[in-house]
Every structure is written in structure tokens, then in C-alpha cells.
Amino acid sequence: MSFIQELVYVSNMYPTEQRPYFGTFVQRSYSELSKLHAKTSVITIGEHKNKYIKYFLFYYLAFRSLTLKGACTAYVHYITHSFIPVFAASILNKKINVILHFHGSDAFPEKDESYFRRVVKKAINKLAIKRAKMIVVPSEFFKKKLELNYKIGCNIVVSASGGVSRELYNNDDLKSERKNQLIFAGRLIAGKGGVTAVQAMLNILCVYNEWSGCIIGEGPELDLIKYEIEQAKNNNDKVDVSITGLLPPTALAYNFKESKILLFPSTREGESLGLIIVEAIYCGVIPLVINNGAVMEIIEPSLHAILVAKDKCEFFHKLESLILLSDRERREISDKLISYATYKYDSHIVAGRLIDSILRIEAIN
Numbered sequence: 001m002s003f004i005q006e007l008v009y010v011s012n013m014y015p016t017e018q019r020p021y022f023g024t025f026v027q028r029s030y031s032e033l034s035k036l037h038a039k040t041s042v043i044t045i046g047e048h049k050n051k052y053i054k055y056f057l058f059y060y061l062a063f064r065s066l067t068l069k070g071a072c073t074a075y076v077h078y079i080t081h082s083f084i085p086v087f088a089a090s091i092l093n094k095k096i097n098v099i100l101h102f103h104g105s106d107a108f109p110e111k112d113e114s115y116f117r118r119v120v121k122k123a124i125n126k127l128a129i130k131r132a133k134m135i136v137v138p139s140e141f142f143k144k145k146l147e148l149n150y151k152i153g154c155n156i157v158v159s160a161s162g163g164v165s166r167e168l169y170n171n172d173d174l175k176s177e178r179k180n181q182l183i184f185a186g187r188l189i190a191g192k193g194g195v196t197a198v199q200a201m202l203n204i205l206c207v208y209n210e211w212s213g214c215i216i217g218e219g220p221e222l223d224l225i226k227y228e229i230e231q232a233k234n235n236n237d238k239v240d241v242s243i244t245g246l247l248p249p250t251a252l253a254y255n256f257k258e259s260k261i262l263l264f265p266s267t268r269e270g271e272s273l274g275l276i277i278v279e280a281i282y283c284g285v286i287p288l289v290i291n292n293g294a295v296m297e298i299i300e301p302s303l304h305a306i307l308v309a310k311d312k313c314e315f316f317h318k319l320e321s322l323i324l325l326s327d328r329e330r331r332e333i334s335d336k337l338i339s340y341a342t343y344k345y346d347s348h349i350v351a352g353r354l355i356d357s358i359l360r361i362e363a364i365n
Contacts, residue, residue: 005097006039006069007358010062010086011077012055014044020248025275026077029101029162032351033075037358059085071095073358076128078106080121083128090131097361100128101136103161104272107146112190126150133361136354138273139294157357163350164278166342169253171284171334180211182319183259183285185252185276186266188219193265193290196312198225198241200263200319202232205239208323213241214255256283260330261322264289265315274298278345281337286330288322290315300340303333 009030013023023044034040043062048054062082066074066089074086079100090096107125109118129135135156137143143156182204184197194217201213215225225243232239247255256262262280264287273294277287281298289295291308299307306322309315322330343349 006041006072007033007037007075008066008069008072009040009042009044009075009077010066010082011042012045012058012081013078014042015248016047018047021246021252023077024249025161027162028165028347029077029351029354032162032347033355033358036351036355055081062086063089066090066096067092069093069096073097073099073361075099075101075358077101078103079128080106080124083124087127087131097133098128098131099134099136099358099361100132101159101161102142102146102272103138104268107142107272108149110191110268129153134357136357138275139297141294141297142272145293155357157354159354159357160273160278160345160350161275163345163347164275164282165249165347166282168249169256169279169282171257171282178260178284179258180208181214181259182211182261182263183214183216183255183280184263185216185247185255185280186264187246188215188217188221188225190221191266191268192219193263193267194219194221195224195228196265196290196315197263198228200265200316201241202228202239203316204319204323205241206232206236209236209238211323214259215241215243216245216247216252216255218245252279253283256280256285259285261285261319262287263319264295265309265312266290266292266295268292271295275345278341281334281341284331284334284338286322286333286337288315288319298341298345300336303336306333 011026013026015022015024015027030042043065045054045058062085074096076082076086109121129150132154134154136159137146137156138161140158143158182201184194186192188194198215205211205213229241262285264277267290271292277298280287289308291310309318
């Protein structure tokens, strides 16, 4: 099948020098697809101190570029923030094919967002869906949820947001034995599970002093997490938990390779998949999660009983059970997880399947 149109990525989320960890999944998706599609370009938000000027310049660039391109496919990430200039351009340029790639709270605003913000987001999504020739979602769980909440008139493709690079996230180059370390990585916001994760860590570390904890993230819950750790250290000076800000992919992979168990107790309504779990799995880390829909698709079904908790209380109990496993038992679990996740989430395989769907859209329009 020939490449007949330019594929134009439009996204307000993309790594910059100031924020190298912001939108890395979008960058990875674009990088993989650009290897398979002959004509690709990306339009993303720039760096500016003023948020409104930054978005004005982004919208102007996207609108101008798409209006002048003629026949092309606009691949839109984070619809509520990136679709407006695409919509405006599509009024003047009728040859634009629109592909939407939804993520989490983009389609389903969080409960703590204002009523006005939720209404505006849903209105933009409905408008975008009417214009779309194809919709991409991260998981089967998210697909079903989208179909229940929006009127969909086009094909929905399940694709894991660029997948995960096995070249970066792997356990091939371990130079020493892993630490007895529990790790959490993610934004420290309500529902994401940072506070629950540190509480679970501290419950373990106060009893099993040979274990340590690592928190990787930034956000409004950071002060509360620091307070929880400080209180635990006052009662037991052997408690060892380190905290670092969000990290670029190479540093994150390094920290995973030093750890044994990932804690992912997210209960967010907008959780659409959880690729951080896959990244950890590829590095040989065992994840412990709270059942929040899509996470069940990542973990090999025979392991659900030991790695998936129904709530916070069960999460704490299952963590202690994992702590008590031998290294050999944990390696056997890790091997099963990696084998199950490889075909579903390897970035090369994910890109190959997605490009086939994109080319079919281009061929008929």
C-alpha cells in the first residue's frame, strides 16, 4: 500500500528542553510511525512563559500549516487542547483527514475539575468525534467506555499510545543484583496513588528493614508524602525512602532496573491504560496494582490473583505476600509478565499495527 498523504502530528504534549518527561509517549508514537510512513511532520506547543501566548502561537501554527498543506492526515493527541486549530483548518481545507488519539481524562474529565471545564471538554470531544475518520484509544476497556459515553460514527482502533521501547526498557544489562526496593513513579495528584503507595511502603519498611522505597514524581501531594515519611522515620530511623522529581526515560529505566516491585494503586477515573506498568515489567519489575479497568489487560490473567487488588486494604496485604516471595519466584512471575506484554506493547509492533489502520484511512479518502 502506498503512502499518499502527509501524516501531521498535532499535540500540545511533547517533550521540551525544560520538560523532557512531558508527553514522551506522544514523541515515541511519532518517532515509531515516522519510520514507517514516508511523509510525516509534527506540530507541537513551544516554550513560552505566558501560557496564553504559548497556546495562541501553537494554534496559529497548526491552523496555518494544515490550511496550506492540501490533502493530509491530522493525527491529534489530547483532543480537548489540540483539536481547535485542526477543526478551524478543516473548514477551509476539506482534504484533511482527522484521526483522534484519546488519553484518560481527555475523554473523561476528572471529578475534581470544575463543572464549566468538564462541559467544555465534552463539547470539544463531541465536535471532534463528528469530524474524525478514525479514533485511537489505549485499551479495550477505554474503547468500551468511550462507546458508552459518546456517539461514535467511525472505526475505533486500540493502540497502546506508542507502546514501550524494548531497547530502553529491558533487563538485559543488569550489572549487579537488584536492591530490595519498592518503587512508585507518576504524578503526585489525587487518585494517582502516590499517597497510598508511600503508606504501603512504610507499612513494609517498618517491619522489613532490609527493604527500601523510592518515590519518583512531582505534584500537589508531595508535601503530604514527605510528611508521611518523616513521621515514619521518627518512629523507626531505619526507614529508608528516597524521593526524586519526574525523570526522563533513561533515568526512569535505570531506577526500574534497581527495583523489585512497582506500586501502582491508581484509582483515577481517567486512567486509560498505565504504560508505566509495562515499562517496569520490561525492566524485570513486578507490578502490584489496584483494579482500575485497563490495568487488567496488561497483566497475564493467571497472575491477577496475586498482582491485582480490589481496594487499598487488599493492596497492603498483597504487597506483604510479594515481599515474602523468593527471588526465584519473583523472576518466574517476571518472565510470565514480559512474555505476555511483549506482543501487545512493544513499540515496533504497536506502530506496525497502527500504521496499517492509518494507511487504510488514507487510501479511501
